[in-house]
Amino acid sequence: MKVITKILLCFFFTTIFFSVHIKAIEEEQSIIIEVEGDPHKHRQYIEDYHPLIEVVQVYDTIFTGIALKGKASNLERMGSLHFVKKSYPVRTYQTNINRSVPFLTETDDIDTEQMKFTGKGVKVGVIDTGVDYSHPDLSANYKGGYDLVDLDDDPMETLPEQGEPTLHGTHVSGIIAASGNMKGIAPEADLYGYRALGPGGRGTSIQVIAAIEKAVKDGMDVINMSLGNTVNGPDWPTSIAVNHAVDRGVSIVIANGNSGPANWTVGSPATSPKAVSVGASTPPMKIPFLEDSFEDKRIELAPLAGSKPWDLEKEYPLIDGGLGEEELPNARGKVVIMERGIVPFSEKARKAAEAGANALIIYNNEEGILQGSLDDSQGPIDIPVAAVGKKDGQWLMDHVTEGEYWIDTTYQNIQDKIADFSSRGPVTTNWNIKPEIVAPGAAIVSTVPGGYRELQGTSMASPHVAGGLALVKQAHPDWKPEQLKGALLTTALPLKNGKGLYNPIDQGMGRMQPQAAIDTETIIYNPMLAFGKIDKLKDSQTVDVKIENVSKETKTYHFELPQNTHGLSWQLPKSFTLEPGDKKNVSIQLSVISNMMDKGLHQGWITLKAKDTSYQLPYLFINREADYPKAMGLEFALKTFSKEEYEYRIYLPEEAKSVTIDLYDPHSLVFQKTLVTLEDTEAGVIEGTLKKRNITENGEFIANVEVKTTEDKTYNYQTVLSIE
Structure with missing residues (x-):
């Protein structure tokens, strides 16, 4: 009898699985199918031979597919068409003005023209849960x-009568382009909403990819995607779709x-090499701390x-409120702490x-950061509520x-601190x-x-x-x-943590400065120096960097x-000169004696100088070897258009000698x-x-994925898996 120890279970995380299935009820539904060949010809075929199916959209740019509407019994027949390809992995995507806007856009330089630029004429698409376009801002x-x-x-946000309501896309849209009581970063930008995530802020890979295609065809200049999954790999379908969109x-x-502060927690599509992947820092904030001077104890509070x-x-005085189930006669x-x-x-x-x-403290019942929010639908809560970790x-x-x-x-004023929750790299x-x-x-x-x-969040x-x-x-x-x-x-x-600069996988190049980007005299096109994996006793790797003088x-x-x-x-380029408008590729070579x-992971900074200006280039x-995950993103669900087959998918960053998936009672x-x-x-x-017929189990399980590498080392990864 096999048993997973509780020590092993400390490392499993829960993922919500969301699959698109055709329900056996006669109601109109919407689906997106991926097809082989010319989708426009297939559209004509469906319209000629399946008149009860409405062809809503044809996709031919980022991926090849067709969006359809119809009754469930009619849509089921689409699965038998010869040109219907298997669907992309139906990975769940969730939705991973104020002080921050003036903090980023204002400067002490009285000669700056920062107010000149407001995003006017620039088209920004938000792929998210939709947008409340009736909001006055x-x-x-x-x-x-x-x-x-x-x-x-x-693309209105999900309303209560449609399922679990959403607000995420509207919040994101306001940060970009609010223009009313609040002002976004670009208050005159043209705002477009693409609802790829439905009730509860959940959707599938194929909806996200279709949204990217629609936004590209609509002529967006910039697309924001405050969403993602847990697959840390550069070749997941959504990451590839992002690359194609940037190429266009x-x-x-x-x-x-x-999923920070652990390393290797960045997920697709932020793993795309061509995207701008964004971590979270703090704007100017006053952080509260609980302080016991006699015990020399200081505990940071995280307001919900x-x-x-x-x-x-x-x-x-601090009193015990338990779990909040009982009345509090002496509060x-x-x-109160609960x-x-x-x-x-x-x-x-x-x-x-x-x-x-006067206030409430909620402490976590498991290791890690407690993130939460308060629901004011039943009226405002007029006391402060903050969280602390399990140990505190x-x-x-x-x-x-x-x-x-x-x-x-006590209180401390901070800014430019990397948020603990912000996912770290690198990409596998x-x-x-x-x-x-x-x-x-x-x-x-x-x-x-x-x-x-x-x-709060990288969203x-x-x-x-x-x-x-x-x-x-x-x-x-x-x-x-x-x-x-x-x-x-x-x-x-580049941001500092008190001991020096934060690590490259915490902050990348550092905190955005839009006015400095507008005024820049130099562009470094690929400043992130990824030298890869060193496998030999003596090895050298080279990264090419393109530099342009735009002054x-x-x-x-x-x-x-x-x-x-x-x-x-290191072998670094010699000093070089660029005339206005010139570009130059330079090579940076790193040599390593591995023993x-x-x-493991090594990272740091290299400095490029141009007169009085310094540029910090991160390297890694x-x-x-390193402690990166050896398997990710397990999915298991009924195959689309099938009642007789299940399909599974899993992501491996490297080839493996064997992979075994075992089910355990939770x-x-x-x-x-x-x-x-x-x-x-x-x-x-x-x-x-x-x-x-070979799957007799039903319900929820812990799936243990055992990976044996080509070096005969064994790794395990656990997640929750539901079989219906």
Whole structure:
């Protein structure tokens, strides 16, 4: 009998699976199919021989497919057509003005023309949950869009009567182009909404890809995608679609993900080499801390999104509120602490507020960062609510149970701190540095249906950069995506963490500075120096960098030799001069003696100088091996148009000797069965089918994926898998 130990289970994460199936009920539905051959000819065939099916859209740019509407029984027949190809992996995509806008756009330089650029005439598409185009701060700039969920021209956010309502796309849109009570980064940009994520903010790969194609055909200059999955690979279908769109002249900005601070957590499509992938930093903020001077203890508080600001100015007694299930008769004039679990955050907060508490602290019941928000649909919650981690929460609880315990609040002003939740790179397979740039993503207030709301995440950082690109595009309308991206990265501000610069995989080139990008005199087109994986005892890798002088003066450039590191040596270009408008490719060579250095991830910075200006170029390489995930993104669902076969997909960053997928009971951890066994697999997307008659299990399981590498090392990855 096989059993997974609880130690192993500490590392599994939950993914929600969302598959497109045809329900056996006679109601009109919308689907998108991928086809082989000329989709326009196939459209004619469907219209001639299947008149009860409505062809809504034909896709022939980013991918080849057709959008259809019809009753379920008629749509099922599409699966038997010879030109219908298997669908893309139906991976779930979720939705990974205020102080941040003036922080990014204002400067002390009185000679600047920063107010000249507002994004006017630049078309920005938002691929998300839709947009509330009736919002008074968005209505003037909204120019249209498309709904890839319902296949119509109305990309409104999901309404309550349609399912779990959404607001994410409206919040993102406001950061980019709000123009009313609040001002976005580019308040005069033309705003377009593409609803690729439906109720609850969920959608499929094929909807996202179709939305990219529609936005490209509609002539967008910039596309923002504050969405993603957990697959850390550059060749997932959505990442490839993004590359094709950039090749067609569209700048695409993508949120890096909210699975930090661990490394290797960036997900597709932010893994696309041609996208601008964005991590989250903090705008100017006043951070509250709980402080016990006698114990020399200081605990940072993380206010929940939508909470009233934490504004306590003196000591208060701290009391135990349990899980928030019981009444709190002794809470008046005190701070309540509750454990996360069972009762929703908003209900906990209301119970504490109704009992007269001054504030509420919620501590996590598992390791990691607690992120949450308050639902004010039942009325505002008029006390501050903040979160702390499990370890800090248990420390506070230990003191509360010992007797009366008082706690004070102190404050610290911060800015330009990398948010813990921001996903880190690098990307597997090609080892690229991600994110490439950061922008404010913490405590961001923006538009939502019916008003305004504070949210946080790289979803909020990404639209800051999309808006910044709109400003640069307005200033330089002839620049292509490669130049726009290069200008933004070249002029980013490298951020410091108190000990020096944050690591490249934390911040990329640094925090966006749109005015500096507009005024830049130099563009470094590929400043992220990814030297790949070192497998030999002695190895040399070379990265080529293209540099352009976009000023009106002759410029001389030179590299500073990095600090000596044991086992590492550099060959850098000699000083060179560029006339105005000239470009030059230069080669940077890294030589490594692998047994003289630690195994794993190595990263740092190289300095390029042009007179009084310095540019910090991040570099990265893997010495022999690293702790990157060896398998990701397991999916298992009924095959589209089939009731007799299941299909599975999984992503492997490298080839493997064997892959085994075992199912375990989620409660007892007892082995149930082996689902799949594969031998000698290639890197990339691995997929196959299983007959339904061979799958007798039903319900929810823990799937353990065991990967045996070509070096005979074994790795395990766990996720939740549902079989229906």
